[in-house]
Amino acid sequence: MLDTVAKLQGVSSIMQPQPIDRAGGQTSEAFLKLEGITRRIEQQTILDDVSLSVEEGQFISLLGPSGCGKTTLLRVASGLAPCDSGTVRLAGMDITGVPAHKRNMGVVFQNYALFPHLSVAENVAFGLKAQRRDRAAIPSIVAECLAMVQLAGFGDRRISSLSGGQQQRVAVARALAVRPKLVLLDEPFSALDRQLREVMQIELRRLLRSVNMTVIFVTHDQDEALVMSDRIAVMNRGRIEDYSDPASIYSRPKSLFAFDFVGLSTRMAARVVAADGDMLTLDTKYGSVRAKGRFYPGTSVIVGVRPESIGPAGDKSDAAGEDRNRLKLWLTDIVFQGSKRHLHFAAQESDRLVAEVNSAAINMFEPDSELSVSWRVQDTLVFPT
Amino acid sequence: MKRNLTLLKAFARGLWLTLALLIVNAPLIIVLLVSLSSSPIFDLPREGLSLRWYAKVFQLDSIAGPLLTSLQLALSATAVSLVLGTACALGLSRSRFPGRDLLVTGVLSPMMLPGVVIGIALLFYLRALGITNSFLSLFIAHVVITLPYIVRITLAGLSLFDFALVDAARTLGYPPVKAVIKVLVPNLAPSFVSAAVFAFLASFDNYAIALFVGDIYTVTLPIQIINYLSVSTDPVVAAIAVILLFGTLVSLLITERLVGLQRLAGG
Numbered sequence: 001m002l003d004t005v006a007k008l009q010g011v012s013s014i015m016q017p018q019p020i021d022r023a024g025g026q027t028s029e030a031f032l033k034l035e036g037i038t039r040r041i042e043q044q045t046i047l048d049d050v051s052l053s054v055e056e057g058q059f060i061s062l063l064g065p066s067g068c069g070k071t072t073l074l075r076v077a078s079g080l081a082p083c084d085s086g087t088v089r090l091a092g093m094d095i096t097g098v099p100a101h102k103r104n105m106g107v108v109f110q111n112y113a114l115f116p117h118l119s120v121a122e123n124v125a126f127g128l129k130a131q132r133r134d135r136a137a138i139p140s141i142v143a144e145c146l147a148m149v150q151l152a153g154f155g156d157r158r159i160s161s162l163s164g165g166q167q168q169r170v171a172v173a174r175a176l177a178v179r180p181k182l183v184l185l186d187e188p189f190s191a192l193d194r195q196l197r198e199v200m201q202i203e204l205r206r207l208l209r210s211v212n213m214t215v216i217f218v219t220h221d222q223d224e225a226l227v228m229s230d231r232i233a234v235m236n237r238g239r240i241e242d243y244s245d246p247a248s249i250y251s252r253p254k255s256l257f258a259f260d261f262v263g264l265s266t267r268m269a270a271r272v273v274a275a276d277g278d279m280l281t282l283d284t285k286y287g288s289v290r291a292k293g294r295f296y297p298g299t300s301v302i303v304g305v306r307p308e309s310i311g312p313a314g315d316k317s318d319a320a321g322e323d324r325n326r327l328k329l330w331l332t333d334i335v336f337q338g339s340k341r342h343l344h345f346a347a348q349e350s351d352r353l354v355a356e357v358n359s360a361a362i363n364m365f366e367p368d369s370e371l372s373v374s375w376r377v378q379d380t381l382v383f384p385t
Numbered sequence: 386m387k388r389n390l391t392l393l394k395a396f397a398r399g400l401w402l403t404l405a406l407l408i409v410n411a412p413l414i415i416v417l418l419v420s421l422s423s424s425p426i427f428d429l430p431r432e433g434l435s436l437r438w439y440a441k442v443f444q445l446d447s448i449a450g451p452l453l454t455s456l457q458l459a460l461s462a463t464a465v466s467l468v469l470g471t472a473c474a475l476g477l478s479r480s481r482f483p484g485r486d487l488l489v490t491g492v493l494s495p496m497m498l499p500g501v502v503i504g505i506a507l508l509f510y511l512r513a514l515g516i517t518n519s520f521l522s523l524f525i526a527h528v529v530i531t532l533p534y535i536v537r538i539t540l541a542g543l544s545l546f547d548f549a550l551v552d553a554a555r556t557l558g559y560p561p562v563k564a565v566i567k568v569l570v571p572n573l574a575p576s577f578v579s580a581a582v583f584a585f586l587a588s589f590d591n592y593a594i595a596l597f598v599g600d601i602y603t604v605t606l607p608i609q610i611i612n613y614l615s616v617s618t619d620p621v622v623a624a625i626a627v628i629l630l631f632g633t634l635v636s637l638l639i640t641e642r643l644v645g646l647q648r649l650a651g652g
Contacts, residue, residue: 078556079555079556080552080555080556099555099560099561100552100555100556101555101556101557101558101559101560101561101564102558103556104558105556106556107552107553107556109549109552109553110549111547111549113547113549113550113552113553114553115550115553115554115568115572116572117571117572126554126557127557127558130554130557130558130559131558174553174557178557178558
């Protein structure tokens with residue numbers, strides 16, 4: 001997890017959104033702008049006043065559990081689903097009432113929705129024919145698109161003869177062939193096995209960036225969102241709870257939901273016992289900790305810490321002079337995670353206590369023993385309950 | 386020893402299969418033999434073989450008219466049922482509403498009800514509606530009995546159809562209705578073909594309903610065959626039966642080539 005974030009921080013500095021200057025130096029509006037989108041089905045509110053701005057060339061993830069409204073938001077953006085209120089603006093134009101077939105958006109569906117009665121090349125050509133492109137030009141565009149997804153020479157194959165990964169590439173080629181203004185991906189990796197998924201993630205991100213495509217990507221997989229995106233919108237119950245770059249979403253989530261959803265982490269119920277400016281002193285069931293935040297004394301809160309922030313007290317990262325929280329915890333389990341291991345500690349009620357340590361340092365720990373741990377005060381997150 | 390046992394088993398299995406096939410197809414074989422008999426009465430060929438009854442079928446004036454009527458009825462009823470049934474199946478598969486299952490049962494019921502019951506019911510119903518034209522009456526009756534085949538087979542086909550394909554066609558630039566035609570029709574073509582074959586056959590050999598709804602001026606082939614049997618005892622009827630049997634076999638074989646028999650049987 002930490003590796004992923006670190007990699008992304010390196011990438012995101014290059015990929016920072018550049019505000020685009022449109023005609024005559026007018027104040028530039030976001031490329032795609034969803035404003036106050038609300039959608040109700042029967043008595044249920046699927047989308048509740050959702051607003052989202054996407055800059056041109058950005059890769060945005062809609063991340064959330066199933067039923068949070070992320071797919072519905074994608075369908076509203078593509079024009080496949082209506083919204084009860086709100087507006088969709090693309091490149092400065094209001095397209096709220098424009099039907100899906102006139103929006104020119106490339107959509108990659110969850111199970112790819114490839115046409116089984118057509119060959120690979122015919123699938124890619126499908127949208128070009130709908131757009132009434134010059135018939136003579138179609139084969140070369142198709143060949144170009146298939147080459148782009150490394151499927152050159154697969155044009156005559158049947159869809160059913162392709163592997164899952166190849167089918168996904170065809171779906172991407174078909175979506176890109178029509179030169180869409182926007183690419184919408186609806187959980188495109190969910191049908192692939194884990195290993196292939198990781199390869200395809202990197203490959204797809206590189207491809208979409210190379211053509212400078214604006215992308216909205218729907219996923220319920222937090223790792224996927226962290227790997228792929230310039231920005232992540234964490235969705236819950238029809239609302240966007242947090243919208244920021246992956247590193248901030250991970251280290252400074254704005255809501256408890258975003259904190260919980262992105263990564264397995266330590267969380268403890270606590271009560272604010274003192275507030276000195278923005279420095280809080282909090283009482284947990286395991287001892288007293290301090291954190292930055294603004295809450296009134298007496299408030300019940302949840303304290304959250306990312307597992308890799310927590311280390312055994314006295315190790316190298318526990319340098320003197322840093323403002324650190326320290327707790328004595330009862331180590332119950334050591335869980336192997338490849339290059340890392342998770343230490344699980346005895347926790348009460350709905351609390352969860354997890355630390356992440358390097359596998360090399362594993363001999364230092366013994367299950368069913370007491371362990372002193374510490375982490376920086378600045379890494380301590382406080383959320384209202 | 387073991388090898389012999391395996392051989393014996395295979396032999397027993399083959400014998401069993403042959404016997405079963407013989408028993409099931411015995412009536413058809415008998416009809417075939419009767420049609421080839423040279424005797425002027427309806428009997429197995431004892432004196433010799435002949436094709437004269439086949440020749441006679443084509444000389445009989447009383448057969449051509451009813452055959453044409455039956456073909457017209459079966460084709461028109463199948464075509465109309467195909468359109469109505471597909472629309473009905475689309476509606477039923479794409480929506481959930483109270484009473485949906487009841488509606489499905491209602492639409493499919495002519496397949497389960499005895500023909501006599503439907504025949505009597507339609508006779509009174511069409512008379513109450515004031516429809517006296519007997520071809521029109523027969524046409525309506527045949528739509529009623531062919532519709533369940535279309536709805537059932539198309540519903541089964543639709544249950545395997547991924548409607549995301551229609552969404553995909555829309556996002557690629559086709560307006561909704563055109564998207565359905567571009568994607569749904571070619572993918573459901575096997576269902577349409579097998580549904581049409583079954584509907585056609587159900588209409589073509591229907592006897593019970595035509596007995597009630599038809600009149601002496603509009604006679605379908607099955608009715609005419611029974612009429613013929615009551616006045617004549619020669620094997621012409623057997624020859625007609627064999628011709629129909631081969632017609633059915635050929636249409637089934639062509640369909641099998643086109644869509645596969647499993648789909649034909651399973652929908």
